Amino acid sequence: MEFGWSGEQEQGYESARRFGRELGPPPAPGDAAAWRQRWSRCAGFGLQALQVPAAYGGLGMDVRSAVRVLEGLGHGCSDSxxxxxxxxxxxxxxxxxxxFGSEPQRRRWLPTLAAGTAIGAFALTEPxxxxxxFHLRTRAIADGAGFRLEGEKIFITNAPVADLFLVLAATAPEAGYFGLTAFVLPRDCPGLEVGPELSKMxxxxxxxxxxxxxxxxxxPAAVLGEVGGGGAVLMHTLEWERGCLLAPALGTIDRLLQASTTYTRARKQFGRPVVEFEAVAALLAEVRLRLELSRLLLYEFAWRKDQGLAAGLHASMVKLYLSESLRRAAEIALHLHGASGYLRELEFERIWRDAMASxxxxxxxxxxxxLIADSLLRAPARKEEAAG
Ligand SMILES: Cc1cc2nc3c(=O)[nH]c(=O)nc-3n(C[C@H](O)[C@H](O)[C@H](O)COP(=O)(O)OP(=O)(O)OC[C@H]3O[C@@H](n4cnc5c(N)ncnc54)[C@H](O)[C@@H]3O)c2cc1C
Incomplete structure (x- = not known):
């Protein structure tokens, strides 16, 4: 695996970091116009187009370059x-x-997603x-030439603003994984109702x-992939999500570490900068180590995807370690800033609340x-283990 970045990749990181800084902190909750404007600015920068193939109006960027851009964005932007x-x-x-999209599905949605004029949501979770x-209660029942969907989804990110929903439903509930089907539903489908925005921590x-x-x-044209192929769509989607959703968190952890280092070097107690106390320095060292390990895991995942190698296990390891490291880095940054870290005027308490969801x-x-343990249990015993 190659550890260096090309000049272009470094430029991608830097310009995303600058752009993230320009975006600044989140708008006031409920300011829908400001939110839309920021979404459009992100599209203007090319973020929604990063992974959309060039044939459909995207940048079709390789995975390593894309996660490096997102890392830069997460460093600059405090709007988690x-x-x-x-x-x-x-x-x-x-x-x-x-x-998995059919040609008409791709042509209809990918260019508008890339341009920021359409917004998408992934609807899997149910009450x-x-x-x-694999035990969804949402049903897709064969009805005439198509399907009739009945059910409820919850905790769906982007649902209040989404123009299309990728919905998982059971077409053959008894078949588990092989009984799932994925559907692409435009928001204006009769019978599709979005609830009020949920208030979160x-x-x-x-x-x-x-x-x-x-x-x-x-x-039938609303089916994504094949009838009964929803399990494969789901596993594919979860692998991308687990591997890459937290790419910006690498940058966030880096920013938190830099802020904590700067503060503890400047803050004096007992006549010395507090960073000189071992207990404080050890916390900084822990975050540094977590940052480096998270980077290695994520970059390897991205490299594997670029090489076309299996990456499901790696996605789980990235997701677990990066989310836990983000939570820990946010807690340590808040803590090392003393009581000021607890105030709303600094970003630490907000980043901590945001990080808890990860x-x-x-x-x-x-x-x-x-999943990680399962991969060990399923793997054939290694020679030395088999030998006892
Ligand atoms: C900010 C945020 C955004 C989200 N966005 C989306 C979205 O866009 N689309 C979507 O479909 N969903 C979304 N979700 C939902 C999310 O995927 C689920 O919350 C998550 O899968 C956990 O399900 P649950 O909340 O029902 O918890 P449960 O599955 O009920 O779990 C409760 C607790 O039990 C533990 N547990 C459950 N089963 C096991 C087990 N076998 N072994 C060990 N422990 C177990 C869990 O770890 C957890 O601590 C979002 C959630 C959050 C917080």
Missing amino acids: GLLMALGAQIWSVGAPLAA GSGSDV GLESSPMAALRLSGVWVP SLYSGTTEMQLN
């Missing part, structure tokens, strides 16, 4: 909610549409089905709502641990 909303579209809607994704600029599907009839969405930490 906007970063989450962008990531949810890029990895959970754009990526599966590009991989009764969170981690247990953090990520306030990442709009979220529930979705009710009451007899939503769709033609170990929940896209599969919780416990689910990633299960």
